[in-house]
Amino acid sequence: MKPQAPRFDAFDADACREIAQDLANHEGPLLPILHALQDRFGYIDQAALPVIADVLNLSRAEVHGVVTFYHDFRSRPPGRHVVKICRAEACQALGAQKLFDEVAAASAENGAVTVEAVYCLGNCALSPAALIDGDLHGRLDTTRTLDLVAGR
């Protein structure tokens, strides 16, 4: 059986507030809250920022600054498939830039695939590497990557 692509709930401000309140008492709660929101909704909706700011007694600008600082946080919902291509040194040396550009170009038209950069997946011996819907793959080229996405 094929693994399912990740599915996310539609953004909901009440659920966002619940998540933020549940994690508010953790040490350094902002990042865990943002990760929990992205796990639930697939991205950080702009409407989440004032909710988080209110719960944590921060300014909206402070929350916005953290969201935009980390590459991991998306500002819009991802496509049905998420391809995270490693852009760190070993993968770059074996064509990751070309792979990234070609997969992004091939995926740009339908919006079903979100292509993102990551920096080392610990799979350097099998460069270039990528996570396709959370599954690690190595020795990728554009054709194989697109075939793996299409097979999901």
Ligand code: FES
């Ligand atoms: S550099 Fe790409 S997996 Fe390590």
